[in-house]
Amino acid sequence: MWRWAQAALRTPGTRLQLRRSVCTSLGFSQKAVTLTVTPRTGLADELLDIKVEGLGPRERVTLRASAVSYRGRLFHSQAHFESDGRGRLDLARQPALGGDFTGVEPMGLLWSLTPAGSEDPCHSQRPRGVLKTPLKVEVTVHPTQQQPEVPLGPALASAHVQRWFSSPQLSRTRLQTGSLRGVLLLPPGDGPFPGLIDMFGDGGLDESRASLLACRGFAALALPLFGYEDLPPIMKDLNLDYFEEAAKFVQSHPKVKGPNIGVIGSGKGAELAVSMASFLPNIAAVVSINGCISNTATALTCGGLILPGLPFNLCKISATDSGVYDIKEALEDPLDPAYRESRIPLEKASAHFLFIVGEDDRLWKSSVYADIAVKHLTEHGKTNFTLLSYPNAGHRIDPPYSPFFSAAWDPVLGVPVLGGGQLKAHAVAQIESWKKILEFLHLHLEQRLTN
Numbered sequence: 001m002w003r004w005a006q007a008a009l010r011t012p013g014t015r016l017q018l019r020r021s022v023c024t025s026l027g028f029s030q031k032a033v034t035l036t037v038t039p040r041t042g043l044a045d046e047l048l049d050i051k052v053e054g055l056g057p058r059e060r061v062t063l064r065a066s067a068v069s070y071r072g073r074l075f076h077s078q079a080h081f082e083s084d085g086r087g088r089l090d091l092a093r094q095p096a097l098g099g100d101f102t103g104v105e106p107m108g109l110l111w112s113l114t115p116a117g118s119e120d121p122c123h124s125q126r127p128r129g130v131l132k133t134p135l136k137v138e139v140t141v142h143p144t145q146q147q148p149e150v151p152l153g154p155a156l157a158s159a160h161v162q163r164w165f166s167s168p169q170l171s172r173t174r175l176q177t178g179s180l181r182g183v184l185l186l187p188p189g190d191g192p193f194p195g196l197i198d199m200f201g202d203g204g205l206d207e208s209r210a211s212l213l214a215c216r217g218f219a220a221l222a223l224p225l226f227g228y229e230d231l232p233p234i235m236k237d238l239n240l241d242y243f244e245e246a247a248k249f250v251q252s253h254p255k256v257k258g259p260n261i262g263v264i265g266s267g268k269g270a271e272l273a274v275s276m277a278s279f280l281p282n283i284a285a286v287v288s289i290n291g292c293i294s295n296t297a298t299a300l301t302c303g304g305l306i307l308p309g310l311p312f313n314l315c316k317i318s319a320t321d322s323g324v325y326d327i328k329e330a331l332e333d334p335l336d337p338a339y340r341e342s343r344i345p346l347e348k349a350s351a352h353f354l355f356i357v358g359e360d361d362r363l364w365k366s367s368v369y370a371d372i373a374v375k376h377l378t379e380h381g382k383t384n385f386t387l388l389s390y391p392n393a394g395h396r397i398d399p400p401y402s403p404f405f406s407a408a409w410d411p412v413l414g415v416p417v418l419g420g421g422q423l424k425a426h427a428v429a430q431i432e433s434w435k436k437i438l439e440f441l442h443l444h445l446e447q448r449l450t451n
Contacts (some may be wrong), residue, residue, distance in 0.1 A: 063091075063214045140156075196263065200266050205212065240301060274291060297310070310342040322407075333363045352440070390425065
């Protein structure tokens with residue numbers, strides 16, 4: 001499955017590098033220290049098995065991860081460990097004693113990756129176009145320094161892995177049908193597969209989550225809103241016709257078992273996913289990640305109805321000392337009668353909703369909005385919802401093991417803004433919510449497909 005990727009990593013004459021795991025020993029000392037990371041090449045949501053052998057009994061070592069993003073930006077993380085009585089270390093069993101995380105965290109070196117040195121903290125390492133852009137990670141083992149300010153010494157052992165958001169078996173089709181733009185990603189085989197539309201709110205085309213979903217058995221359309229090809233360069237007033245065209249395309253595709261499909265969205269994309277379920281037929285499942293219950297920022301035309309954009313109050317935006325802006329209080333209150341026409345009539349939807357929120361979201365009050373949505377649906381006699389609320393998680397809840405970013409570029413305001421959240425809690429939210437998302441989509445799409 002991964003031969004094409006493995007070939008890029010091979011070193012002539014090194015038979016060990018033909019294995020799926022990497023096991024490399026460097027001659028720093030007389031000890032035969034080996035570091036094994038398995039799988040060597042795999043999907044970005046897969047668990048890594050990281051083990052070290054050949055250390056001295058109860059020896060203190062530091063494990064470091066370095067990654068180069070698809071834009072060439074450098075990320076790193078590190079943690080300190082102590083080997084067992086036999087000189088072995090297994091990250092699935094032994095706790096980190098300090099560094100960027102503590103405790104038993106098999107994937108801590110991945111989810112604690114942060115921009116190195118002067119790298120821009122607002123730029124993600126997650127690729128947008130995914131077929132030939134893996135995240136390349138090097139893991140190294142070093143003797144632990146007694147003084148934290150002392151640089152790490154030469155590595156005792158190292159290993160290289162690739163983390164892919166795609167698989168060579170996926171079919172990728174670039175769309176230029178009518179006004180529709182985006183990329184359709186299909187699993188191998190004839191199908192038919194449950195269909196999905198995936199949307200983000202920050203502009204451009206982002207295939208990463210849709211591609212992982214396709215690897216998990218879904219026909220997924222990555223749908224851009226603006227900033228891609230001939231779409232408007234910035235977000236302007238939107239028309240539901242565009243999203244209806246996308247839904248009909250997915251529903252009628254010969255490899256999609258329609259007519260019911262799902263929609264998953266983050267931020268503005270989540271809000272639009274809820275709007276699609278409220279106004280369009282055959283939307284069976286909606287995953288809303290830190291969305292709002294009102295249409296925000298720009299107007300949305302839905303046939304003869306126009307939902308005005310809930311505005312931002314610029315007077316409520318404050319700047320931090322680092323030049324990043326705090327905008328949590330800036331979005332006007334959706335319960336204010338003055339903005340009633342911006343509310344999305346989600347009680348009209350027949351879809352099942354999965355609301356995912358980070359309680360420390362600093363972009364806007366997504367936790368409050370989800371509570372309002374649940375209360376509103378309950379008052380209308382609805383039980384078609386599940387709420388997952390994660391303490392101390394921030395705004396951008398991505399697939400598991402994605403690095404944490406405390407700030408991001410806001411395409412509407414044109415400034416860097418706080419995303420909120422704490423490192424460990426945000427990682428937990430990403431790991432747990434991904435499992436719940438897959439379970440939810442399989443349950444409510446495939447269940448309805450078979451009825």
